[in-house]
Amino acid sequence: MFRRILVANRGEIAVRLVRACRDLGVSPVAVYSTADREALHVRLADRAFHIGDSAATDSYLKIDRLIDAARKGGCDAIHPGYGFLAENAEFAGACDGAGLVFIGPGPEAMELMGNKVAARRAVSRVGVPTVPGSEQPVESTDQALDAARRIGFPVLVKASAGGGGKGMRVVDGESALAEALSIASAEAASAFADPAVYLEKYLERPRHIEVQVLGDAHNNLVHLGERECSIQRRHQKLVEECPSPLVDARLRAELGEAALAVARAAGYRNAGTVEFLVDSAGGGETPRYYFLEMNTRLQVEHPVTELVTGLDLACWQIRIAAGERLSFDQADVEWRGSAIECRVYAEDPNLGFLPSPGPICGLIEPSGPGVRNDSGVYEGFVIPVEYDPLISKTIAHGRDRLEAISRLHRAFGEYRILGVKTTIPLFLRLLVHPAFREGRLHTGFLAEHALTESPDQGDRQGEALAVAVAALEELNGRGTAADARNSVRRNRSAWKESARRHWL
């Protein structure tokens, strides 16, 4: 096992990896940009190195500075997390060149799957179906137009180097194509340092279902079942679950075999995810699935698989990179119950998911039976404007899907965040929605059920109550109504009194 691991990331995933290191008895070393000096992952690490200014291009994307920090920190391995350089073969190569183990797949698998176009070709060769699309990145508007006409609108413009919904745009007709190409390409350049984009047929109301695989360096490869990630906004996952309410044992085995074929074709080791679009439009017939892409890293949504299989994916990534063998085989993998994850973003779900960076002024995190909250913040932390606005992932595990939903709903009843807008109000609506409870999911779910509309009349009562509380608070502060003042004073001073009596 390694002695020290450099966690080359930030936010909740850096915290997650620090915890994995601790569980393995490895010393975690953090890095931070100027904006992240006070971040939670720094506080929880054993050592921490400043690697540059706040912009990701000056810090978390700077290969040389990360290698340098790993050297200074006495690390023997680097975990890239997700995003940033997690699927960057150059970074993996640089680690190797510096004598550091890159915790991820081999460079060939990364390069193959990192190029979405090449990946589609390789997957087709092993007999796994793919979504119709352009065989190459499109290099001009005209070329894109040709491809789009051949595939048929609507089409999806996607970043060739991408992932996570960035650099992705749906285009309904020819007139909007040029604009979408330009925006997607700019986003791709900014997010992945590669402006190349390609086109895919845009499926109406598909389900996003992916399969987790895990392979070691000794030719052992297993799949850990599927996750459904159909609840999305801006083509980014918002809610993920394991198992999928659509998938039965037969389809699970079929998808699992397809995922293993893809992973085998790439000579894959590490944790990885094979994503499929599943067309469930047809009524009784078996759903059709299409390979979408393979992510050669730990996914944001890995915890739902961890809870249901009882396997710690982050720890297994590290063990595999250290040369250990999987201690179980496919027959040992068991799924117990159901787990659902909701991504709590600093975004306003009632206003088109506008980012809402800023200070977490107040924070009460959920806990209790079946609830796990993988957070990257604390009370007092200021969510920087420079990075992904993920605050935490709230995950519930239950004996069945409805128990998981109840527990998640209970968790969001306890979760309080003051200072930034969050996606929590949306989850409170989603988790009681009949179509969600019945598992009738697809990627257009939120729009179809108008779950992102502005607050309704019901919220006006909440607003009136909030105003009443603000008025009471001001009254108490000013002390114009003797009763109220005394009542509050009593409360506050009881606490100060007590603190004084005990300590001061």
Add this chain to the structure above:
Amino acid sequence: MFRRILVANRGEIAVRLVRACRDLGVSPVAVYSTADREALHVRLADRAFHIGDSAATDSYLKIDRLIDAARKGGCDAIHPGYGFLAENAEFAGACDGAGLVFIGPGPEAMELMGNKVAARRAVSRVGVPTVPGSEQPVESTDQALDAARRIGFPVLVKASAGGGGKGMRVVDGESALAEALSIASAEAASAFADPAVYLEKYLERPRHIEVQVLGDAHNNLVHLGERECSIQRRHQKLVEECPSPLVDARLRAELGEAALAVARAAGYRNAGTVEFLVDSAGGGETPRYYFLEMNTRLQVEHPVTELVTGLDLACWQIRIAAGERLSFDQADVEWRGSAIECRVYAEDPNLGFLPSPGPICGLIEPSGPGVRNDSGVYEGFVIPVEYDPLISKTIAHGRDRLEAISRLHRAFGEYRILGVKTTIPLFLRLLVHPAFREGRLHTGFLAEHALTESPDQGDRQGEALAVAVAALEELNGRGTAADARNSVRRNRSAWKESARRHWL
């Protein structure tokens, strides 16, 4: 299912039960004494009623006030939690008389098992071995002396109505008996409103192993495996785990059968626990076990069984009381992995577990994979002097015992409590102790391995560092060294600045 449940308790178990209500779609109604007006269980409930002054005898033990609160709150059932009135048949009867469902066993089972002496007789009748002891409560020092001589010293003085280690004293010889009887009896009177005590043979280095049972009102009764609770202080459990490192499948089945026989003898429905002392002194031979007592309520340590079996015991208690049938049978019960719970008490483990009530000035709770923290406090709460000093139960679940230990150790590395002394430093020592990791447990473990001794030399380095930090803080506050001042100012003002820019 019920509409509203009165949670007739306080602290972490009241919070646990509020959560169970939410998971079942039942509205939770809290009660509070004067000292608990600001308690967490009140904050999380839908309604809350004040039931009296701070002393438990004026509030949580007042049957009429609890019934009255349940009526005012529109409740149709009462959950007693553990402690207080949880095993009080009179309370159960009063609920019944008021048309409220008491969430617990029938009155006969409660009365039988509530009387430890009668319980021992009933259990002997169904062929389950018991620890040698006095057949009756001892009513005088002389009577006690007679019994003790017959049994042989050392003996244990135990409260007849008791549980949870209160009203319990070990006596090594005749001279100490009178004193011990008097203290145990006074504690029993104060804790259980019943001064009766009896004697039992005190086994040297036994293991405390108990079996969880669950029975419904339709003659379905299952056992959910064992918990080992051998790590104790003052005869109170401090660390509990499922499964026990001593118990193999054969012994599990045997203990399970014995527990079911006991529960059947009592006509038991509800969650319940049959406690055994297990004599593991003999080397290779099968351990001998003795019935100790049956607790007719949810145990403090129920979460470890929940994590390993995937069953929510608090919810099942409520469902059973509502007349539902168990949805599974003995063959469906499966145990996955290992779970360990540590009770975080406001006590000083380096000073004989002296209670340390007072304000929680600062609090950071642990989270992440495999960690559950069932807490009854929040930052700013003042732990009252009147009640049990339990702050929270930190529980870790892992694929095997060592993974659970690693995760628990990681959790205690994150758990920060400022303001009261806690048992956390003890757990940090315990979880890395070789004998604990090897599972060589017995009830005298902490004393044998000197884990409750005063801080050693190693802690002097910690103390010096703490002093250095205090000095830096004072320096920063006074601002005598310009550098330090500026460095802190910058940090503090960044946060205020940012808050202002964003909000004010």
Add this chain to the structure above:
Amino acid sequence: MEGVGTEALVVRETFTVGLRRYSIEIQPDREPGFQLIRVESDDGLPSVEFKARLLASSGHARTLEVDGQIEDLLLLADGRRTLVERAGSTYDIQNGSSGDKLRATGHWSEDQGPVFIKAHMPGKIVRLMHKPGEEVAAGEGVIVIEAMKMQNEIKAPKSGILVKYLAKVGSNVNAGDPLCEVE
């Protein structure tokens, strides 16, 4: 003091949330410790009355009993503005009636006449989507801001002429900064 009528201490306050103005009246309830709070808004909806008392106060947390129900909220007040979190939603409340008509979301004004489209978050201007003098339709994109790795298209709140941009490509803006004027 028997026989002497107690004078109710009535307090009146005004608050603004977005475009709504609220008039509040607070007086002690007959039941000791409780307050009666009457909330009236200027948008014609019926007024609401709450009977409430504070149970607990610790840091930003406030626990109230409101009409017999427990309400556990977070709150931050500085005398001019109060931020309240309840059941997952955050309310941004201006003390007094002098709210600047900036919507609670910080987005734009809905008044007639010229409208300044403001930044709803800090970020970098990456594209201006029109030329000054061009017509824009309500809902049409006018400017692209990059924040948190996402390009966000800011849309016109109403149809009109885009008079001028007040920010340049590449410049960093803060929340509330005016971006362009639409008339």
Add this chain to the structure above:
Amino acid sequence: MEGVGTEALVVRETFTVGLRRYSIEIQPDREPGFQLIRVESDDGLPSVEFKARLLASSGHARTLEVDGQIEDLLLLADGRRTLVERAGSTYDIQNGSSGDKLRATGHWSEDQGPVFIKAHMPGKIVRLMHKPGEEVAAGEGVIVIEAMKMQNEIKAPKSGILVKYLAKVGSNVNAGDPLCEVE
């Protein structure tokens, strides 16, 4: 200012933890932002030196880098006393050297001569275990306090004569209240 030697700003402080007195010396380190802190105790152990800087400060939390290691602690200071939580342990630090010789645990003084046994927690006196004038051995119980439902036997810190009890059965005591005198 080139060529002008910078004057190190050395600060000296005294703190007391239990019976130990600590002398502290702080000066800016050569590396900007860092401080050098030398900690010396009066019990003969070798002095310790830390090179440290503050990384983050939020509420009671402080994150420092100490000799290259991250230290995340909680801290509460009022100018006279500082409470520090680190790695699960709490340190109760008196600013200055005027500590009253009460041990950090709040238990008793170890000085020669008469000793006042003090309450370590609030509670109710339930039993006095000796008569004034009786001899007590070190470690022998002298008084029973009930707190948090437990009866706690307070033991004598040293052998001697129990001079008198300062509290009665049934009375409530606060932490730090003297309970009895042993000479």
